[in-house]
Amino acid sequence: MRQDPARPLRADARRNRDQILAAAKRVFGAEGPDVPMEEVARQAGVGIGTLYRRFPDRTSLILAVAHDSYAQVIAGARAALAEESSSWNALVRLLRTSRELQLSVQLTILSPLVSRAVEADPEATEFRRELVAILDQVVRAAQEEGTLRPDVGTGDVAALLSLLLRPMRAVSDAASWQVSERAMALVLDSLRAPAGSTLPGSPLTLDTLKAGFSADPH
Numbered sequence: 719m720r721q722d723p724a725r726p727l728r729a730d731a732r733r734n735r736d737q738i739l740a741a742a743k744r745v746f747g748a749e750g751p752d753v754p755m756e757e758v759a760r761q762a763g764v765g766i767g768t769l770y771r772r773f774p775d776r777t778s779l780i781l782a783v784a785h786d787s788y789a790q791v792i793a794g795a796r797a798a799l800a801e802e803s804s805s806w807n808a809l810v811r812l813l814r815t816s817r818e819l820q821l822s823v824q825l826t827i828l829s830p831l832v833s834r835a836v837e838a839d840p841e842a843t844e845f846r847r848e849l850v851a852i853l854d855q856v857v858r859a860a861q862e863e864g865t866l867r868p869d870v871g872t873g874d875v876a877a878l879l880s881l882l883l884r885p886m887r888a889v890s891d892a893a894s895w896q897v898s899e900r901a902m903a904l905v906l907d908s909l910r911a912p913a914g915s916t917l918p919g920s921p922l923t924l925d926t927l928k929a930g931f932s933a934d935p936h
Contacts, residue, residue, distance in 0.1 A: 873922030
């Protein structure tokens with residue numbers, strides 16, 4: 719029998735669910751979304767029956783991983799807005815802590831089936847809408863305070879972030895980390911006001927990028 723989503727999980731059931739999600743993040747991130755479910759259960763330290771009671775199929779587990787990633791990023795974005803002394807610092811913190819999104823991006827790039835499932839999921843769609851709304855708020859506020867160059871739009875920032883989050887399979891983990899950190903620093907430097915160059919065309923809006931943060935697997 720499947721758990722009624724309206725009923726809170728028992729402590730042991732919640733612990734099992736959290737262990738499965740943490741293991742799924744590790745395994746999917748390292749080996750992709752097609753790894754055997756038995757391996758996820760093994761790394762979570764639970765039986766395969768327990769895994770299937772919590773997540774009856776691969777799609778439900780992948781969606782749960784995506785939901786958990788989005789929820790953590792949104793919580794971090796809200797904290798950045800509330801705690802940072804400037805909108806620029808909030809933007810920097812949001813972009814740097816959004817690495818939690820990387821797994822969701824990797825999954826959608828590696829598997830068209832996963833991409834379609836995430837894109838069609840109402841809860842994931844709502845998470846993305848909330849996240850881009852927060853990003854838009856931070857971008858506008860940073861421009862108003864004069865720290866973010868005025869000739870970029872929220873769509874530009876979202877597009878840059880999506881590119882930064884794409885996996886680099888040809889380098890080691892250590893090299894990938896360094897490449898990502900240097901790329902992030904270059905992106906932040908290019909976004910800082912005053913602008914050092916003139917951009918072609920007009921600022922990209924979120925409407926221009928209809929998919930928001932989601933990556934196109936094609």
